Amino acid sequence: MDFIINIDKQLFYFFNVALANPVTDYLMPIITNQYNWMPIYLALIIFIIIKYKKNSIYFLLAIFVANSLGDYINSSIIKEVVGRLRPCATLSDIHLLVSCGPGKSFMSSHAVNNFALAYILSFYFKENKWIFYTLASLVAYSRIAVGVHYPLDVFFGAILGLGFGYIGIKVSIWTGNYFAERKRKAKKF
Secondary structure, eight states: OHHHHHHHHHHHHIIIIITOOHHHHHHHHHHHOGGGGHHHHHHHHHHHHHHHGGGHHHHHHHHHHHHHHHHHIIIIIIHHHHOOOOHHHHOSSOOOOSOOOSSOOSSOHHHHHHHHHHHHHHHHOGGGHHHHHHHHHHHHHHHHHTTSOOHHHHHHHHHHHHHHHHHHHHHHHHHHHHHHHHHHHHHHO
């Protein structure tokens, strides 16, 4: 285990310190700030409602389930059980671009939430999945670049996010099928 943790630290220093430059120093704090994404998320919700009308409820349900479950399980359970401190709280000579924050490091909730969203969007818009996964990867990478997460935090956060994206889609499909069946049965009477 120490071997893996040491490799993770070395990768962190490579991505956080060796690759640091004025362009990423400017962009990564913007990319990592979830509030900067709010207008895009709002536009996405409006687009989904306009495009899918009544069926948008199932699309939005998938997103809600995936992100609510993923964020809660990761932030309230996994991070507390694992208890890994952020690199900005334990390492010296790092390139910290944002506040370190009091939270734990493993896993990155940014990675969990953005990869869950990328999975769901890719399910509905397959032709654009490279865009969704590129954006999720960029947000995940930004967490290393700004100094608040290790590479394994974002890697496993991405995997967990994909799993919750899958769960969100399954709940959405099951719910849609359930109500369609109820409607079909009601028409028989």
